[in-house]
Amino acid sequence: MRIDAIDVYYLRMPQVLxxxxxxxxxxxxxxxAGAHLGWGQCEAxxxxxxxxLVCPLSHSACKPVQDSVLGERVESPEDIxxxxxxxxxxxxxxxxxxxxxxxxDIALWDLLGRARECPVWRLLGYAQAYAxxxxxxxxxxxxxxxxxxxxxxxxxxxxxAAKFGWGPFGRGLAGADRDQLMAAxxxxxxxxxxxxxxxxxxxxxxxxxxxxxxxxKDSRATWLEEPFHTGALAEYAxxxxxxxxVRLAGGEGSHNFHMARHLIDHAKVGFIQIDTGRIGGISPAxxxxxxxxxxxVTYVNHTFTSHLSLSASLQPYAGIARDEICEYPVEAKPLSxxxxxxxxxxxxxxxVHLPDAPGLGMTPDPATIARYLVDVSIVVAGRExxxxxxxxx
Amino acid sequence: MRIDAIDVYYLRMPQVLxxxxxxxxxxxxxxxAGAHLGWGQCEAxxxxxxxxLVCPLSHSACKPVQDSVLGERVESPEDIxxxxxxxxxxxxxxxxxxxxxxxxDIALWDLLGRARECPVWRLLGYAQAYAxxxxxxxxxxxxxxxxxxxxxxxxxxxxxAAKFGWGPFGRGLAGADRDQLMAAxxxxxxxxxxxxxxxxxxxxxxxxxxxxxxxxKDSRATWLEEPFHTGALAEYAxxxxxxxxVRLAGGEGSHNFHMARHLIDHAKVGFIQIDTGRIGGISPAxxxxxxxxxxxVTYVNHTFTSHLSLSASLQPYAGIARDEICEYPVEAKPLSxxxxxxxxxxxxxxxVHLPDAPGLGMTPDPATIARYLVDVSIVVAGRExxxxxxxxx
Numbered sequence: 001m002r003i004d005a006i007d008v009y010y011l012r013m014p015q016v017l018x019x020x021x022x023x024x025x026x027x028x029x030x031x032x033a034g035a036h037l038g039w040g041q042c043e044a045x046x047x048x049x050x051x052x053l054v055c056p057l058s059h060s061a062c063k064p065v066q067d068s069v070l071g072e073r074v075e076s077p078e079d080i081x082x083x084x085x086x087x088x089x090x091x092x093x094x095x096x097x098x099x100x101x102x103x104x105d106i107a108l109w110d111l112l113g114r115a116r117e118c119p120v121w122r123l124l125g126y127a128q129a130y131a132x133x134x135x136x137x138x139x140x141x142x143x144x145x146x147x148x149x150x151x152x153x154x155x156x157x158x159x160x161a162a163k164f165g166w167g168p169f170g171r172g173l174a175g176a177d178r179d180q181l182m183a184a185x186x187x188x189x190x191x192x193x194x195x196x197x198x199x200x201x202x203x204x205x206x207x208x209x210x211x212x213x214x215x216x217k218d219s220r221a222t223w224l225e226e227p228f229h230t231g232a233l234a235e236y237a238x239x240x241x242x243x244x245x246v247r248l249a250g251g252e253g254s255h256n257f258h259m260a261r262h263l264i265d266h267a268k269v270g271f272i273q274i275d276t277g278r279i280g281g282i283s284p285a286x287x288x289x290x291x292x293x294x295x296x297v298t299y300v301n302h303t304f305t306s307h308l309s310l311s312a313s314l315q316p317y318a319g320i321a322r323d324e325i326c327e328y329p330v331e332a333k334p335l336s337x338x339x340x341x342x343x344x345x346x347x348x349x350x351x352v353h354l355p356d357a358p359g360l361g362m363t364p365d366p367a368t369i370a371r372y373l374v375d376v377s378i379v380v381a382g383r384e385x386x387x388x389x390x391x392x393x
Numbered sequence: 394m395r396i397d398a399i400d401v402y403y404l405r406m407p408q409v410l411x412x413x414x415x416x417x418x419x420x421x422x423x424x425x426a427g428a429h430l431g432w433g434q435c436e437a438x439x440x441x442x443x444x445x446l447v448c449p450l451s452h453s454a455c456k457p458v459q460d461s462v463l464g465e466r467v468e469s470p471e472d473i474x475x476x477x478x479x480x481x482x483x484x485x486x487x488x489x490x491x492x493x494x495x496x497x498d499i500a501l502w503d504l505l506g507r508a509r510e511c512p513v514w515r516l517l518g519y520a521q522a523y524a525x526x527x528x529x530x531x532x533x534x535x536x537x538x539x540x541x542x543x544x545x546x547x548x549x550x551x552x553x554a555a556k557f558g559w560g561p562f563g564r565g566l567a568g569a570d571r572d573q574l575m576a577a578x579x580x581x582x583x584x585x586x587x588x589x590x591x592x593x594x595x596x597x598x599x600x601x602x603x604x605x606x607x608x609x610k611d612s613r614a615t616w617l618e619e620p621f622h623t624g625a626l627a628e629y630a631x632x633x634x635x636x637x638x639v640r641l642a643g644g645e646g647s648h649n650f651h652m653a654r655h656l657i658d659h660a661k662v663g664f665i666q667i668d669t670g671r672i673g674g675i676s677p678a679x680x681x682x683x684x685x686x687x688x689x690v691t692y693v694n695h696t697f698t699s700h701l702s703l704s705a706s707l708q709p710y711a712g713i714a715r716d717e718i719c720e721y722p723v724e725a726k727p728l729s730x731x732x733x734x735x736x737x738x739x740x741x742x743x744x745v746h747l748p749d750a751p752g753l754g755m756t757p758d759p760a761t762i763a764r765y766l767v768d769v770s771i772v773v774a775g776r777e778x779x780x781x782x783x784x785x786x
Contacts, residue, residue, distance in 0.1 A: 010773075012449070020453045022486070045451050045487045047773065051444035052489070056405070058438050060413045060559075061592070085596070088622075092593060093415070093671075094438045095648055096445070096489035166453075199454070200485065203478070229481075231651025234658070255488055258624025265627070266659060278486075379770045380403075380440065 001033035001074050001115060006066055006104060007389040008053055010046035011372040013333050020139060020166035020199065023305045023329065023336035026372075028364065029103035030389075031111055033074055038111025039364055041309045043277030044099035050376065052096035054386045062093040065100045077123055080108045081283045088256070088280070098255035098280050105281020106312045106360070113359030120312075120360055124286050126319025131351040134328030135159060135195055137304060140167030144183035151187020154330075158350040161325065162188055165197025165225070170212070178215035185219040193325075195249070197225040204232040209239050216246045223271050225249040230259060236267030249273055252302040257284040257291075264297050273327075275302040276312045285316035289323075299323045305332055306339040311360040314344075318354050328352065338368045366391050394426035394467050394508060399459055399497060400782040401446055403439035404765040406726050413532060413559035413592065416698045416725035419732065419765075421757060422496035423782075424504055426467055431504025432757055434702045436670030437492035443769065445489035447779045455486040458493045470516055473501045474676045481649070481673070491648035491673050498674020499705045499753070506752030513705075513753055517679050519712025524744040527721030528552060528588055530697060533560030537576035544580020547723075551743040554718065555581055558590025558618070563605070571608035578612040586718075588642070590618040597625040602632050609639045616664050618642040623652060629660030642666055645695040650677040650684075657690050666720075668695040669705045678709035682716075692716045698725055699732040704753040707737075711747050721745065731761045759784050 012025035027042040027049050042049050055064045068086040073079055084105055091097035113120045121129045136154040141147035147164060154162040164184050169177055184194055196216065202208045209227040216224055224246055228235045230253035240248050247270030254260040255278055263269045272292045276285045289299045299320060301313035310329065317323050328346075329336065340362040344352050355361030370391045378386040405418035420435040420442050435442050448457045461479040466472055477498055484490035506513045514522045529547040534540040540557060547555040557577050562570055578587055589609065595602045602620040609617055617639055621628045623646035633641050640663030647653040648671055656662045665685045669678045682692045692713060694706035703722065710716050721739075722729070733755040737745050748754030763784045771779040 016450050016452070018450065018453050018456075022452045022455070025449075025451050043486070045445070045448045045455055045489075047448035047771070048441060048444040048487060048489045051441040052438070055438045055440035056418075057409050057411060058418050059409070059415045060411050062415070062438055063411075089593075089596070092646070093436070094441060095492045095671075096438075096441045099488045200482075203482070229649075229651065231649055231655070233651070233655065253485070256622075256624055258622065258626070262624070262626065262655060262659075266655075278488075374774050375772075376774075377770075377772045378440070379768075379772075381767050381769075 001036055003031060003033050003070055003072050003074060005032040006053065006069060008050050009369055009389060010050065010374040010376055011335055011369065012374050013335050013372065021333065023332035026305065026335060026339065027103055028369065029107045031104060031107040033111060036111050036115045038107040038114060038359060039308060039362065040103040040106030040110060040312065041277055041306060042099050042103035043275050043305065043309065047376065048096050049100040050386055052094055052100040054378065056380060061090065063090040065091055065097050069104055074108055074112055080105060080112065083108065084280055084283050099278055102277045102279065102281045105283050106276060109282045110359035117358045119354065119356055119358065120282065120315045121318035121354055124315060129318040129354040130321045130324070131353050132314060132326035133160065133324045133350070134326050134346060134352050135161035135163050135193065136330045137163050137327055138331060140164045140169045140180055142168060144179040147180050148183040148187040151184045155188060155192060158346065160350060161193030161195060163195035163197055166199045170198050170201035174211040174215070177212050181215050181219035181221065194219060194221045195223050195225065196221045198227045200226050200229050202227050204228050204235045206235050206238050210242050213243045216243060221246050223247050223249040225273065226252065230254060230263070233262055233266040236263065236269065240268040247271060249300070252278070254279050256280055257287050260288040261291060264292055264295055269297065271298045271300050273300045273302045274316065276316065277309055282312060282315055289317040289320060293320055300325055301327050303327050304329050306336040307343045308340050308360065308362045308364065310344055311354065311362050314354050326352065335368065335372045339364055341365050394429055396424060396426050396463055396465050396467060398425040399446065399462060401443050402762055402782060403443065403767040403769055404728055404762065405767050406728050406765065414726065416722065416729035419698065419728060420496055421762065422500045424497060424500040426504060429504050429508045431500040431507060431752060432701060432755065433496040433499030433503060433705065434670055434699060435492050435496035436668050436698065436702065440769065441489050442493040443779055445487055445493040447771065449773060454483065456483040458484055458490050462497055467501055467505055473498060473505065476501065477673055477676050492671055495670045495672065495674045498676050499669060502675045503752035510751045512747065512749055512751065513675065513708045514711035514747055517708060522711040522747040523714045524746050525707060525719035526553065526717050527719050527739060527745050528554035528556050528586065529723045530556050530720055531724060533557045533562045533573055535561060537572040540573050541576040541580045544577045548581060548585060551739065553743060554586030554588060556588035556590055559592045563591050563594035567604040567608070570605050574608050574612035574614065587612060587614045588616050588618065589614045591620045593619050593622050595620050597621050597628045599628050599631045603635050606636045609636060614639050616640050616642040618666065619645065623647060623656070626655055626659040629656070629662065633661040640664060642693065647672050649673055650680050653681040654684060657685060657688055662690065664691045664693050666693045666695045667709065669709065670702055675705060675708055682710040682713060686713055693718055694720050696720050697722050699729040700736050701733050701753065701755045701757065703737055704747065704755050707747050719745065728761070728765045732757055734758050
């Protein structure tokens with residue numbers, strides 16, 4: 001199989017709001033090799049990623065991503081990994097390349113799995129895909145009362161764990177955050193798992209984060225996620241010591257294997273959270289899962305959007321029984337909810353199971369693509385180098 | 394002063410070749426605040442950077458760069474730093490944002506310096522701009538003989554130091570690299586400074602790099618630059634021990650302060666090389682210079698293109714007398730050579746001096762911009778969100 005085409009679809013809701021909800025648009029990728037198709041999704045700015053795909057050559061280490069992918073052979077997992085290596089080398093100085101590559105790598109695994117009629121997790125070497133325990137990903141309410149209601153709703157919906165993030169958290173006084181945390185704990189009940197996402201709100205200010213440490217302990221949070229920018233390794237390590245036994249979680253901003261490794265080696269995170277739609281796809285994500293596993297760090301997916309992304313994000317650690325927590329989007333916009341014909345639904349016990357189906361087991365719905373497709377044209381020196389592709393099945 | 398406009402010009406040579414020469418195109422930035430102008434340049438893919446500037450909102454942490462800049466006040470260095478912080482927070486999930494920000498940050502320092510009739514290095518707190526000793530940046534020849542000729546030519550042009558990079562180096566057998574290194578040493582003479590740039594050719598393979606260690610020592614190289622990908626911190630540290638007394642250099646791939654700091658803290662580089670056109674501009678570059686200086690690590694600019702970029706790249710460490718080596722482009726394409734009316738020429742002793750002039754002291758030539766301007770149009774959902782700006786003085 002040789003890669004004949006990479007089609008990137010920019011989808012978005014009729015209205016995109018200035019809120020912390022990444023499911024309002026999508027960068028959907030379809031790769032074609034002969035009669036075979038594969039689908040993937042980048043968690044990234046659609047327009048900037050499209051530009052990374054098609055931009056004119058700048059120099060030998062700043063090539064458009066498509067130049068390292070089109071025409072390449074895909075017969076094995078090693079071929080996919082080699083394509084990623086080519087992209088990273090040829091697009092070393094094209095910063096957006098990692099995000100664009102993510103959707104392509106995912107689509108290639110899907111394509112290979114479909115062609116071989118084999119689930120991706122099996123291609124990755126796992127004999128089994130273990131059930132995962134999803135936590136509800138919800139935004140903090142504007143008030144503690146609203147957060148309490150959300151936490152109770154999560155339990156009522158059979159979620160044993162819930163992650164609260166963004167919203168007002170970390171932006172006001174520490175006392176207000178304590179009220180939010182206690183409301184979440186109350187709503188989840190004593191046996192619920194409370195996960196907290198600070199959304200890098202403290203940038204690199206350890207003192208500000210430390211002001212919340214006691215409330216995190218008192219509310220018995222399992223983890224505190226992204227107190228700082230992904231690069232603030234020393235600050236992470238300082239806070240890890242202060243916040244124990246609450247462990248730090250981070251990694252969603254990693255756009256290559258190395259960044260995730262630095263968080264494990266130098267930031268002392270207890271949970272490494274990887275978005276396959278950003279880190280360069282399933283290939284580097286699997287490498288992180290192996291690396292974390294060998295060091296007693298728990299791997300968790302980061303997913304806030306479609307069930308295509310959800311499936312892709314679960315594959316890299318599907319076979320690691322011990323790492324059972326998973327993120328599961330519950331407030332995604334219709335664009336993201338309706339993107340795939342299949343869905344990964346929770347069972348009676350509230351657990352989820354990766355499909356035992358070829359590839360990722362997810363088929364994008366042409367009607368959804370058509371409904372939300374944004375028409376984009378990029379013309380450089382009189383030549384149209386990108387036009388939104390046609391929708392087809 | 395309030396920022397009224399950000400104009401980004403995509404310039405390129407009539408022919409862009411697949412070679413390791415970043416001076417074949419340019420992402421030129423002009424910022425306007427009332428009657429005041431400032432100029433900067435990103436070392437980045439022009440189209441991908443333009444997309445990062447103007448792309449539609451995806452969510453609250455994935456905003457187009459311009460949304461965090463337009464309308465902001467610029468009265469002081471602190472204002473410029475605050476604008477960078479805003480961009481990084483609001484465009485957290487827009488990977489290309491750091492590269493686009495770089496040109497804007499540089500242009501803002503230029504604008505503030507012009508408005509105050511003060512050189513940027515003085516705005517940065519330096520009382521004096523020390524002379525720097527440029528090394529010639531040249532590509533390895535295809536043969537040792539060609540490299541010998543290039544090294545002799547560098548000496549003949551009054552360069553005491555020369556950096557050889559890319560080309561065939563590291564791609565073939567270690568013996569061939571030894572011949573290249575010895576040819577360079579012979580051409581430079583016994584008192585020349587030989588700097589070697591591996592251009593990440595060994596990715597993360599310490600053994601392959603180590604095969605060249607003895608030849609680097611025998612040729613008395615001052616530094617070995619970028620043996621690995623910027624993120625391969627542990628591999629850097631391993632090689633640093635093997636290669637001593639040859640010291641490692643790296644950092645040009647850093648797109649924020651943290652990445653440079655990781656190279657200093659964990660990769661054990663002896664030279665930290667910063668491209669102000671990638672790291673987010675002069676603001677984070679100055680922060681790196683301060684951090685390195687406090688730890689005995691030598692700061693060096695990374696510059697391969699125009700004299701606008703050269704001036705911007707020298708400002709962050711202008712006042713550090715001890716860090717005297719600087720990169721100086723000698724093989725840049727006409728687009729880059731002719732971009733500015735002023736140039737930073739070497740004096741009789743072969744040294745360079747930053748202009749004691751307002752801002753960066755560099756004025757782009759409208760004729761050069763007009764000659765190399767690429768016409769770009771980006772249309773999203775029927776609305777043209779970017780069109781190449783008009784050329785004016």
